[in-house]
Amino acid sequence: MAEVQAVKSKDTISLISHLLEMRFSKQMSIVWQLGINLGLRISDLLSVKFTDIQEDRLILIESKTKKQASIILNDKVLSLINQLKEQHPNHQYIFQSYRSRTTKNKPPRPLSRRAVGNAFEQVGQEIKMALGTHSMRKTRGYHLYQDTKDIGRVMKMLRHSSAEQTLKYIGITQEDIDTDFKRLVL
Numbered sequence: 001m002a003e004v005q006a007v008k009s010k011d012t013i014s015l016i017s018h019l020l021e022m023r024f025s026k027q028m029s030i031v032w033q034l035g036i037n038l039g040l041r042i043s044d045l046l047s048v049k050f051t052d053i054q055e056d057r058l059i060l061i062e063s064k065t066k067k068q069a070s071i072i073l074n075d076k077v078l079s080l081i082n083q084l085k086e087q088h089p090n091h092q093y094i095f096q097s098y099r100s101r102t103t104k105n106k107p108p109r110p111l112s113r114r115a116v117g118n119a120f121e122q123v124g125q126e127i128k129m130a131l132g133t134h135s136m137r138k139t140r141g142y143h144l145y146q147d148t149k150d151i152g153r154v155m156k157m158l159r160h161s162s163a164e165q166t167l168k169y170i171g172i173t174q175e176d177i178d179t180d181f182k183r184l185v186l
Contacts, residue, residue, distance in 0.1 A: 004124075004132035006142035006171040013139065016123055016131070023126075024119045030080055031095055031116055035136030037077045039157055040069070042117075042133035046110040048094045050085055067159060141170040 007013050013036065021029035035045050043063050052060050056078060058071045073081070084094055093110040117133050124131025137158065145154045151163045160166045 002130055004135045005130045006138035007135060008142060012127065015127065019123045019126060020119060023123060027095065028116065028119045030084065032136065034077055034080055036139050037074060038071055039137050039140035041137060042113050046095050046113060049092050050094060053081060065159060138170055141166065145170055145172065
């Protein structure tokens with residue numbers, strides 16, 4: 001699997017959302033939007049059920065780390081989740097597969113990681129960027145770091161254990177550090 005990137009331009013973030021909706025579906029666009037805002041791994045994002053939302057907070061156990069994540073939901077996320085609930089009042093999963101409706105006597109399932117990954121990869125090829133499901137989490141971390149310059153805060157949000165791992169993960173390069181040294185004159 002190729003290494004995917006954080007999306008560093010906010011205009012590109014919007015473009016990706018638009019292309020996902022045009023080329024695939026509104027649901028795929030919302031996966032992108034919620035994924036960037038929540039910073040979850042794709043397996044955790046796709047497994048979120050409406051019952052995991054408690055008022056303005058998402059509470060879940062991460063599948064990889066088995067740690068509890070308690071994430072406050074911003075207004076955009078709450079609005080998107082409320083729209084989904086209104087449009088699909090009988091769905092269990094926020095990103096429930098529409099195909100599961102046609103399968104009788106089987107429990108509902110979320111969208112597959114593969115379907116989301118394929119959509120992201122195709123849009124990435126269109127905009128000439130290494131884009132994948134991990135791009136959402138990396139993008140969230142990158143923009144939090146750019147906003148705060150607080151690597152500890154980014155580590156905590158991503159639930160990482162080292163600053164080096166986090167900097168590499170969000171795509172901060174030696175070139176970025178060199179630029180910071182040139183720009184910050186005291």
